[in-house]
Amino acid sequence: MLEARGLVAGYGRAQILFDVALEIRAGEVVALLGRNGAGKSTTLKALMGLLPLRAGEVRFGAERIDRLPAYRIARLGLGYVPEDRRIFTDLTVIENLEVGRQPPRAGAPAWTPARLYELFPNLARMQTRLGGRMSGGEQQMLTIARTLMGNPAALLLDEPSEGLAPVIVEQMARTIRDLKREGLAILLSEQNVHFADAVADRAYLIEQGHIRGAGALAEVRERYQSL
Amino acid sequence: MSYDSFVIQFLNGLAGASSLFMVAAGLSLIFGVTRIINFAHGSLYMLGMYIAVACAGKIGFWWAVPVAALAVAAVGALVEMLLLRRIYAAPELLQLLATFALVLVAKDYALWQWGSEDILGPRAPGLAGAVAIGKAAFPEYDLFLIGFGPLMLLALWLVLTRTRWGTLVRAATQDREMAAALGVNQKWLFTGVFALGAFLAGLGGALQIPREPATLLIDLSVVSDAFVVVVVGGLGSIGGAFVAALLIAQIKSFCIGLGFSQVTLVAEFIVMALVLVLRPWGLLGRVPAQARGPWTAERPLVPPSRPALAALGAVAATLLALPLVSGGYTLVLLTEILLFALFAVSLHFIMGPAGLHSFGHAAYFGLGAYAAGIFLLREKLPMELALALAPLVAGLGALVFGWFCVRLSGIYLAMLTLAFAQIAWSVVFQWDALTGGSNGIVGVWPAPWLASKTAYYLLTLVVCAAAIAFLWRALYSPFGYALRAARDSPLRADAIGMDTRRLQWAGFALAGLFAGIAGALYAFSKGSISPETMAVTRSVDGLVMVLLGGIQTLTGPLWGAALFTWLQDTVARNVDYWRAVIGAVILFLVLAFPQGVTGFVGERLRARDA
Ligand SMILES: Nc1ncnc2c1ncn2[C@@H]1O[C@H](COP(=O)(O)OP(=O)(O)OP(=O)(O)O)[C@@H](O)[C@H]1O
Ligand SMILES: [Mg+2]
Numbered sequence: 154m155l156e157a158r159g160l161v162a163g164y165g166r167a168q169i170l171f172d173v174a175l176e177i178r179a180g181e182v183v184a185l186l187g188r189n190g191a192g193k194s195t196t197l198k199a200l201m202g203l204l205p206l207r208a209g210e211v212r213f214g215a216e217r218i219d220r221l222p223a224y225r226i227a228r229l230g231l232g233y234v235p236e237d238r239r240i241f242t243d244l245t246v247i248e249n250l251e252v253g254r255q256p257p258r259a260g261a262p263a264w265t266p267a268r269l270y271e272l273f274p275n276l277a278r279m280q281t282r283l284g285g286r287m288s289g290g291e292q293q294m295l296t297i298a299r300t301l302m303g304n305p306a307a308l309l310l311d312e313p314s315e316g317l318a319p320v321i322v323e324q325m326a327r328t329i330r331d332l333k334r335e336g337l338a339i340l341l342s343e344q345n346v347h348f349a350d351a352v353a354d355r356a357y358l359i360e361q362g363h364i365r366g367a368g369a370l371a372e373v374r375e376r377y378q379s380l
Numbered sequence: 381m382s383y384d385s386f387v388i389q390f391l392n393g394l395a396g397a398s399s400l401f402m403v404a405a406g407l408s409l410i411f412g413v414t415r416i417i418n419f420a421h422g423s424l425y426m427l428g429m430y431i432a433v434a435c436a437g438k439i440g441f442w443w444a445v446p447v448a449a450l451a452v453a454a455v456g457a458l459v460e461m462l463l464l465r466r467i468y469a470a471p472e473l474l475q476l477l478a479t480f481a482l483v484l485v486a487k488d489y490a491l492w493q494w495g496s497e498d499i500l501g502p503r504a505p506g507l508a509g510a511v512a513i514g515k516a517a518f519p520e521y522d523l524f525l526i527g528f529g530p531l532m533l534l535a536l537w538l539v540l541t542r543t544r545w546g547t548l549v550r551a552a553t554q555d556r557e558m559a560a561a562l563g564v565n566q567k568w569l570f571t572g573v574f575a576l577g578a579f580l581a582g583l584g585g586a587l588q589i590p591r592e593p594a595t596l597l598i599d600l601s602v603v604s605d606a607f608v609v610v611v612v613g614g615l616g617s618i619g620g621a622f623v624a625a626l627l628i629a630q631i632k633s634f635c636i637g638l639g640f641s642q643v644t645l646v647a648e649f650i651v652m653a654l655v656l657v658l659r660p661w662g663l664l665g666r667v668p669a670q671a672r673g674p675w676t677a678e679r680p681l682v683p684p685s686r687p688a689l690a691a692l693g694a695v696a697a698t699l700l701a702l703p704l705v706s707g708g709y710t711l712v713l714l715t716e717i718l719l720f721a722l723f724a725v726s727l728h729f730i731m732g733p734a735g736l737h738s739f740g741h742a743a744y745f746g747l748g749a750y751a752a753g754i755f756l757l758r759e760k761l762p763m764e765l766a767l768a769l770a771p772l773v774a775g776l777g778a779l780v781f782g783w784f785c786v787r788l789s790g791i792y793l794a795m796l797t798l799a800f801a802q803i804a805w806s807v808v809f810q811w812d813a814l815t816g817g818s819n820g821i822v823g824v825w826p827a828p829w830l831a832s833k834t835a836y837y838l839l840t841l842v843v844c845a846a847a848i849a850f851l852w853r854a855l856y857s858p859f860g861y862a863l864r865a866a867r868d869s870p871l872r873a874d875a876i877g878m879d880t881r882r883l884q885w886a887g888f889a890l891a892g893l894f895a896g897i898a899g900a901l902y903a904f905s906k907g908s909i910s911p912e913t914m915a916v917t918r919s920v921d922g923l924v925m926v927l928l929g930g931i932q933t934l935t936g937p938l939w940g941a942a943l944f945t946w947l948q949d950t951v952a953r954n955v956d957y958w959r960a961v962i963g964a965v966i967l968f969l970v971l972a973f974p975q976g977v978t979g980f981v982g983e984r985l986r987a988r989d990a
Pocket of ligand 1: 195
């Protein structure tokens with residue numbers, strides 16, 4: 154479904170990613186494990202077209218997306234949820250959802266605000282609240298809901314459990330399993346092994362911009378923890 | 381003031397606010413989404429006026445207004461697609477420069493199409509009469525305008541909050557990149573916003589024609605009024621633009637109504653200053669969010685190497701020996717180049733190393749020039765003394781204006797410096813008794829021993845070389861390093877106990893002083909001074925010189941000044957529509973070398989060495 158090979162990217166003169174390769178198949182949840190600064194977020198941004206690639210190739214479905222602008226990639230059905238949430242704080246919840254809205258697409262679950270409120274009951278109670286007046290956990294829900302409004306076939310989730318209370322993390326894990334059941338493919342960047350354990354089928358290990366391991370979660374986890 | 385005339389002035393103010401609001405709202409919207417300050421917004425207003433006047437004869441006033449507004453919107457969309465789209469990633473200053481080039485092109489287009497005479501517009505059919513207010517009469521049309529402004533505010537508000545397009549605009553205003561990651565195509569959003577902003581400017585201009593003749597001078601005066609409104613109201617706030625437009629228009633109206641039209645600008649200045657001191661981001665503005673973008677750092681300013689110094693020395697020696705072999709016109713042109721080189725270096729001093737992007741540096745150049753003339757002719761001081769004292773006046777002006785300016789940064793700072801320069805220009809323009817008004821001052825000639833072209837050239841060479849050397853030395857003194865530290869990490873500089881504001885204030889005043897030296901030299905070289913000396917275009921000339929040379933180079937301003945002065949001289953002597961040509965050259969340079977010419981050559985050299 155999503156396949157990347159030989160990604161090279163960085164900021165300014167600094168190179169951050171070195172020959173990164175990974176693949177996600179339909180209906181799979183894959184974790185990208187790595188410590189702070191390993192290059193997880195950079196990988197997701199590079200896949201999403203938010204960071205120009207210096208080399209490498211990305212395929213999404215039948216399309217090459219490595220030279221496309223971010224909005225085209227989003228319209229092809231790849232959703233992106235940033236780590237710092239980036240809620241539009243001046244917009245209400247419902248307006249935030251509206252920004253993400255795209256026409257339904259064949260082969261991917263179709264979302265409406267009503268369906269999203271079922272998935273995230275908290276949001277239903279604050280539809281007209283400004284994004285800037287929400288708690289961190291609520292914002293995290295909203296940022297995922299907003300991306301789902303684009304009816305993506307695959308999702309790039311950047312550390313969805315970061316900075317959330319244990320109860321909310323639990324809820325987040327359930328949500329991700331729900332999304333998987335809907336048929337979404339998910340690439341999840343994580344530092345939190347327990348969270349990855351709870352949701353992922355497979356994992357990659359990234360370290361200083363290199364992919365250092367891939368395979369079943371248990372194996373990769375062992376290497377990660379021995380770092 | 382009687383009650384009736386009070387009411388009339390108040391209503392006048394309300395009527396004036398409507399057009400002002402439309403222009404400022406358009407400027408604000410465009411900035412919000414594209415992060416570009418559209419210098420050409422006043423030119424769009426001017427086009428709206430001219431097109432409406434031109435059409436009104438054929439299709440009638442009420443049709444001419446929407447036609448003009450739509451035509452201007454189309455122009456705006458074209459400009460966005462053909463020009464701005466290519467430079468969204470370029471540094472902010474170059475974007476401003478590009479929009480300024482558009483000002484030049486638009487002005488010459490209007491001159492070519494409609495001539496240099498002001499053109500009176502028609503009355504508005506159906507609203508040509510007046511209503512009685514007490515004993516006074518008030519035009520019906522102005523009553524219509526009073527209602528139209530709030531109506532536009534309402535319409536804009538509805539578009540922005542009740543339509544999907546408006547929601548996307550607001551989202552992109554806050555975080556463009558995130559909006560793109562959600563599938564929002566920014567290209568068309570930007571084009572749409574630009575067209576809407578242009579529409580508002582064109583509409584504002586078209587609606588003004590029953591009240592004011594269409595004139596070529598309106599562009600910069602409208603855009604600087606709009607800057608004041610936007611700064612006072614808060615950048616990006618439509619409501620703020622409305623409130624500020626009311627405030628500014630009332631001030632204008634009452635100053636004129638009470639017979640103090642000369643103090644209008646001073647009053648505006650005081651209000652703006654008060655607002656900025658009390659609420660630095662404007663009445664309804666908010667502290668701007670940290671811009672998201674790719675990581676960049678200023679390239680360090682390397683001290684000149686030995687060979688480079690030797691080369692500069694050789695250039696200076698050649699210039700010194702030049703009068704032996706050449707004379708006349710060459711020396712006059714070189715004199716001009718030298719003093720503009722000093723002007724550009726002084727501007728570079730605050731722009732590059734201090735990071736204060738001034739769009740009104742000509743104010744200090746002009747203050748120096750006028751002070752020199754006034755000292756010489758009104759105070760009857762000897763020429764040498766006048767030349768020595770004049771820069772102090774410029775420095776003093778920079779000290780006063782700078783106190784406000786260093787409180788702001790980025791685009792706010794640029795607009796404030798521009799507004800100050802415009803105010804200084806208007807004071808000079810209006811204060812007939814002291815400055816000779818639009819005629820300026822004539823007979824500002826140097827002392828007899830400097831009267832020959834050669835002697836004056838040598839004086840200019842020595843003074844400018846010494847001044848430039850002084851400024852460059854200052855850059856590598858602790859003061860210069862501290863300025864750069866304050867630019868690169870203001871918080872850290874504050875934390876280690878540096879008073880960054882005071883530092884920048886000192887830098888600003890110093891740069892003003894040196895611009896004043898250049899200005900005083902200029903006055904004596906020309907023998908006359910006119911308000912043109914300190915017009916906005918001169919500030920922009922300085923920017924073009926600095927940016928042409930490349931802002932992060934030390935000697936760039938010298939080459940930029942030489943190239944630009946020579947080009948302007950050559951073009952202006954040989955071409956009628958020289959502004960348009962200069963504008964086109966600037967556009968070409970911005971599109972071709974977004975890093976400046978020396979920057980470009982430098983990159984090439986480095987690439988070759990590597
Ligand atoms: N905007 C930026 N400009 C410059 N360097 C950056 C930028 N963003 C990240 N980096 C650098 O790139 C490297 C990888 O960062 P990245 O954000 O991808 O790490 P990460 O694995 O997501 O870490 P974390 O778990 O802390 O989110 C780091 O060394 C970081 O300092
Ligand atoms: Mg990260």
